[in-house]
Amino acid sequence: xxxxxxxxxxxxxxxxxxxxxxxxxxxxxxxxxxxxxxxxxxxxxxxxxxxxxxxxxxxxxxxxxxxxxxxxxxxxxxxxxxxxxxxxxxxxxxxxxxxxxxxxxxxxxxxxxxxxxxxxxxxxxxxxxxxxxxxxxxxxxxxxxxxxxx
Amino acid sequence: xxxxxxxxxxxxxxxxxxxxxxxxxxxxxxxxxxxxxxxxxxxxxxxxxxxxxxxxxxxxxxxxxxxxxxxxxxxxxxxxxxxxxxxxxxxxxxxxxxxxxxxxxxxxxxxxxxxxxxxxxxxxxxxxxxxxxxxxxxxxxxxxxxxxxxxxxxxxxxxxxxxxxxxxxxxxxxxxxxxxxxxxxxxxxxxxxxxxxxxxxxxxxxxxxxxxxxxxxxxxxxxxxxxxxxxxxxxxxxxxxxxxxxxxxxxxxxxxxxxxxxxxxxxxxxxxxxxxxxxxxxxxxxxxxxxxxxxxxxxxxxxxxxxxxxxxxxxxxxxxxxxxxxxxxxxxxxxxxxxxxxxxxxxxxxxxxxxxxxxxxxxxxxxxxxxxxxxxxxxxxxxxxxxxxxxxxxxxxxxxxxxxxxx
Numbered sequence: 345x346x347x348x349x350x351x352x353x354x355x356x357x358x359x360x361x362x363x364x365x366x367x368x369x370x371x372x373x374x375x376x377x378x379x380x381x382x383x384x385x386x387x388x389x390x391x392x393x394x395x396x397x398x399x400x401x402x403x404x405x406x407x408x409x410x411x412x413x414x415x416x417x418x419x420x421x422x423x424x425x426x427x428x429x430x431x432x433x434x435x436x437x438x439x440x441x442x443x444x445x446x447x448x449x450x451x452x453x454x455x456x457x458x459x460x461x462x463x464x465x466x467x468x469x470x471x472x473x474x475x476x477x478x479x480x481x482x483x484x485x486x487x488x489x490x491x492x493x494x
Numbered sequence: 495x496x497x498x499x500x501x502x503x504x505x506x507x508x509x510x511x512x513x514x515x516x517x518x519x520x521x522x523x524x525x526x527x528x529x530x531x532x533x534x535x536x537x538x539x540x541x542x543x544x545x546x547x548x549x550x551x552x553x554x555x556x557x558x559x560x561x562x563x564x565x566x567x568x569x570x571x572x573x574x575x576x577x578x579x580x581x582x583x584x585x586x587x588x589x590x591x592x593x594x595x596x597x598x599x600x601x602x603x604x605x606x607x608x609x610x611x612x613x614x615x616x617x618x619x620x621x622x623x624x625x626x627x628x629x630x631x632x633x634x635x636x637x638x639x640x641x642x643x644x645x646x647x648x649x650x651x652x653x654x655x656x657x658x659x660x661x662x663x664x665x666x667x668x669x670x671x672x673x674x675x676x677x678x679x680x681x682x683x684x685x686x687x688x689x690x691x692x693x694x695x696x697x698x699x700x701x702x703x704x705x706x707x708x709x710x711x712x713x714x715x716x717x718x719x720x721x722x723x724x725x726x727x728x729x730x731x732x733x734x735x736x737x738x739x740x741x742x743x744x745x746x747x748x749x750x751x752x753x754x755x756x757x758x759x760x761x762x763x764x765x766x767x768x769x770x771x772x773x774x775x776x777x778x779x780x781x782x783x784x785x786x787x788x789x790x791x792x793x794x795x796x797x798x799x800x801x802x803x804x805x806x807x808x809x810x811x812x813x814x815x816x817x818x819x820x821x822x823x824x825x826x827x828x829x830x831x832x833x834x835x836x837x838x839x840x841x842x843x844x845x846x847x848x849x850x851x852x853x854x855x856x857x858x859x860x861x862x863x864x865x866x867x868x869x870x871x872x873x874x875x876x877x878x879x880x881x882x883x884x885x886x887x888x889x890x891x892x893x894x895x896x897x898x899x900x901x
Contacts, residue, residue, distance in 0.1 A: 365515070365848050373841075373899060397840040397856045397871060418870065419838035420900060 372424030517850030525876035588729035592716035597624035672821025673829030724784035
């Protein structure tokens with residue numbers, strides 16, 4: 345299975361194909377339109393990350409040592425970016441999620457979407473995904489002792 | 495306004511002459527803050543190059559020059575809004591601080607348990623939250639005048655709320671989200687019939703409409719410099735002398751005192767009682783230049799030209815066929831809030847930005863108003879004296895392109 349780093353480099357190479365912003369945004373819109381990202385029943389306040397402009401819903405499940413994320417947004421561009429975040433972080437072990445640097449967002453030229461001025465919930469979404477990983481780690485993995493202590 | 499006049503005005507705003515993302519900048523976020531004319535920018539440079547000094551206390555040359563200039567700005571504001579006395583003009587950091595000052599100080603003296611404060615359903619958070627805080631502290635209640643679908647105050651509902659318990663009516667002159675110009679003269683008359691004082695939030699009016707506080711007879715009028723071509727960091731609270739005299743100080747510190755001992759402090763007179771600490775002197779001087787700019791341009795020309803832009807923009811948007819305009823009152827300033835069909839305002843705003851067009855998207859700090867319309871936000875284009883019909887055409891073309899992208 346690909347690591348976070350593999351997926352991040354993969355996304356960076358995909359975005360290198362786009363020579364202008366228009367192509368890049370068209371791709372994000374395509375990604376945003378394509379994916380059913382979360383089951384409708386979970387688009388509730390419990391899963392909502394409120395941004396000033398667009399809203400994001402995130403749900404996480406822990407299965408066999410990995411965290412599975414589903415998410416959505418009411419704005420299509422945000423949805424496109426959300427789908428990239430899921431691709432980068434979902435189905436990975438807690439530690440990999442916690443330690444992911446998310447640098448690829450800057451490298452593909454979407455840094456502005458993470459700036460506080462945009463207030464679109466993406467920053468909060470990344471934070472929330474990492475919090476889920478931390479919480480699952482504490483809940484399911486706290487009994488695992490490092491080898492040397494056994 | 496002819497093309498030569500317009501060109502002359504645009505030339506005074508150096509920031510407009512630039513490219514954003516490879517396109518000429520179209521700045522339609524004027525309701526958030528306006529750009530600054532060269533004379534305002536120059537006055538800031540001049541202040542820090544030649545005048546900078548703390549005011550009112552120094553006996554030295556620079557302090558006296560700065561003090562004189564500062565007080566000349568106060569007189570310029572007095573003249574602009576036709577206040578009776580210069581000491582009825584209090585310099586603050588902005589409209590928000592002006593309203594907080596009144597909400598805090600007025601309430602300490604005049605608001606008691608069981609009393610009410612009345613606002614309208616189209617208020618900016620800045621004219622809601624300070625009153626909520628005051629009401630909570632004083633065990634009073636906040637009541638709201640409803641609005642109709644066009645975005646106008648429902649006058650038949652006003653009278654019901656102006657009962658014995660009402661201690662102040664606080665309403666906006668112009669809605670920042672809808673552009674609606676409220677008939678504040680009528681509201682003030684209605685409130686005064688019950689001896690209820692009135693605070694007007696003038697943040698969205700002052701750069702568009704001639705304000706005469708004596709003719710209006712309002713008790714307080716608040717506005718920000720930065721929305722009227724002046725620097726950020728300066729605002730105005732106008733209050734009638736009598737009511738300001740009765741109110742306790744807001745913040746304690748330097749400037750606002752007469753004598754201080756460890757047991758007792760006596761307070762300075764108006765306006766200094768409400769101007770604790772060192773003010774933003776350079777910005778206050780810049781405000782005077784912004785007033786000069788407005789007075790040189792003339793409210794008559796501003797109102798006529800901006801109304802022209804409003805009607806042109808509204809017509810062009812309507813012609814697109816899929817735009818829903820939020821706020822359709824007959825009396826509006828040059829603000830158009832709209833929904834671009836099914837496209838999320840954030841998506842539209844993001845692509846408009848890529849095309850060099852600066853609009854505001856979101857709830858515009860009026861969440862209760864968004865709840866009223868059952869929407870999460872709008873795209874808001876707000877025009878100033880330097881905007882052009884060609885820029886509106888550029889926005890329309892951009893919206894057509896956006897429609898294709900998101901379909």
